[in-house]
Amino acid sequence: MARYEIDGAIFTTGNAPASWPEATRWNGNNRISIATGSQWEHETLYRSAKGRYWIEHTSQWQGSTDYATLCPDREAALWLLANDHPLPADLAEHEAEVTE
16 A cells, blocks of 8 residues: 655545556567556556545656656546546546547
8 A cells, every 4th residue: 555645635545446557568578558658667547535536656667766646537537548448437528538
């Protein structure tokens, strides 16, 4: 369980009622993150108990520090669709905005 301070609030991965892992693709040698385009850097999207979306950014690079950022609803919808996840009901209104 990780905790992050974002804009004056504490977000805890273990308290999130919903989370979605990044999708990956095989490049012939490694699993590559769809969200980051890297085999070393990763993202997980969370929805807080208050309904705010945030992304945990993690890395396998030695000496790197994990961090988290808030994710506006439209960007959360885009992230979910790009990573092969269905949209939850509270983001369904954004599907038409982010797909063609």
